[in-house]
Amino acid sequence: MSGKTLSLLLLLTLAPVSGLAQDVAKAIPAGSKVFINPMKDGFEKDLVTAFEAKKVPLEVVTEKEKADFEISGTSESKKAGVAKILIRGSIHSSEQASITVTNLKTGEAVWAYSVNKSNSAHGKRSTAEACAKHLKEKIDSKK
Amino acid sequence: MFHRISCLLLLLSAFAAGTFAQTTPSSTIPAASEQSSSKSDKPADMIDKAPPAELSKEKIPAGSKVYIAPLKGYESFLIAAIVKKGTPVVVVNNPEMADYEITGVSESHQAGWAKMLFLGSEQSNEQASIVMTNLKTGVAVWGYNVNKTNSYKGKQSSSEACAKHLKARIEGRE
Numbered sequence: 334m335s336g337k338t339l340s341l342l343l344l345l346t347l348a349p350v351s352g353l354a355q356d357v358a359k360a361i362p363a364g365s366k367v368f369i370n371p372m373k374d375g376f377e378k379d380l381v382t383a384f385e386a387k388k389v390p391l392e393v394v395t396e397k398e399k400a401d402f403e404i405s406g407t408s409e410s411k412k413a414g415v416a417k418i419l420i421r422g423s424i425h426s427s428e429q430a431s432i433t434v435t436n437l438k439t440g441e442a443v444w445a446y447s448v449n450k451s452n453s454a455h456g457k458r459s460t461a462e463a464c465a466k467h468l469k470e471k472i473d474s475k476k
Numbered sequence: 477m478f479h480r481i482s483c484l485l486l487l488l489s490a491f492a493a494g495t496f497a498q499t500t501p502s503s504t505i506p507a508a509s510e511q512s513s514s515k516s517d518k519p520a521d522m523i524d525k526a527p528p529a530e531l532s533k534e535k536i537p538a539g540s541k542v543y544i545a546p547l548k549g550y551e552s553f554l555i556a557a558i559v560k561k562g563t564p565v566v567v568v569n570n571p572e573m574a575d576y577e578i579t580g581v582s583e584s585h586q587a588g589w590a591k592m593l594f595l596g597s598e599q600s601n602e603q604a605s606i607v608m609t610n611l612k613t614g615v616a617v618w619g620y621n622v623n624k625t626n627s628y629k630g631k632q633s634s635s636e637a638c639a640k641h642l643k644a645r646i647e648g649r650e
Binding site: 429444 | 541549550552553555556557558559560566567568569570573586588589592593598599629630631632633635
């Protein structure tokens with residue numbers, strides 16, 4: 334009887350610990366070193382600027398060997414054509430971007446985000462800042 | 477007289493043999509009319525194999541490690557969609573660490589002036605198709621394709637559709 338109770342207690346103790354371990358594995362600690370891979374149309378530069386604008390608590394490094402995390406992704410931009418300007422009355426571009434944060438030690442993707450703006454007020458800057466804002470939320474959540 | 481009868485019999489047997497030779501291969505190949513004549517030359521053991529759809533019934537365990545092959549940038553949207561939809565897989569950046577691999581293709585067409593003028597839509601036309609393969613067995617365990625004529629969020633919408641259906645497949649709802 335006591336053996337069964339002990340097993341049950343052990344199980345109840347370990348279950349939340351394993352859940353916590355999973356959360357920790359997916360967490361991005363503030364102050365982590367991150368390397369941003371070159372992206373299409375130089376989106377990595379917009380991303381670095383957006384990190385500064387949104388005060389994302391990460392340190393961007395230029396050498397992958399020194400980094401804890403890696404950011405890779407893609408971005409697409411389409412300027413408003415004559416039809417969009419005349420018919421829809423909009424001069425804003427259509428933007429979409431997607432980024433993935435990978436833990437370089439485990440090789441697992443810990444966070445990813447995609448954004449689509451059909452009338453982007455500031456072009457790539459808007460999509461980059463959206464990515465930065467959500468990444469900051471992820472880091473602040475500590476999960 | 478005997479010579480004529482024997483000639484007639486020989487002609488009839490030759491005609492019957494020719495007809496049999498033509499009908500025999502088509503009876504062993506399912507839907508032979510859809511296949512080209514070159515495919516009918518395959519050996520019988522290859523033809524009798526179960527269709528690939530039967531192999532896709534393999535269970536995909538939750539928490540499996542998945543590697544997404546480069547898809548001209550679409551892989552990034554796919555990872556974001558997997559995170560957003562809570563698909564129970566772990567995405568890894570190395571195929572050697574993975575249990576499954578996702579490959580595929582995606583296409584995107586922006587709305588032209590005619591679509592904007594006549595349909596009043598500036599949303600793009602998106603289509604994507606992905607296949608998930610078990611790296612140990614080499615068997616395609618799941619596949620899905622999506623076509624959105626008025627994609628509200630471009631590639632994000634099509635990738636989220638893929639992620640949603642992958643989640644349903646893992647959870648046994650599809």
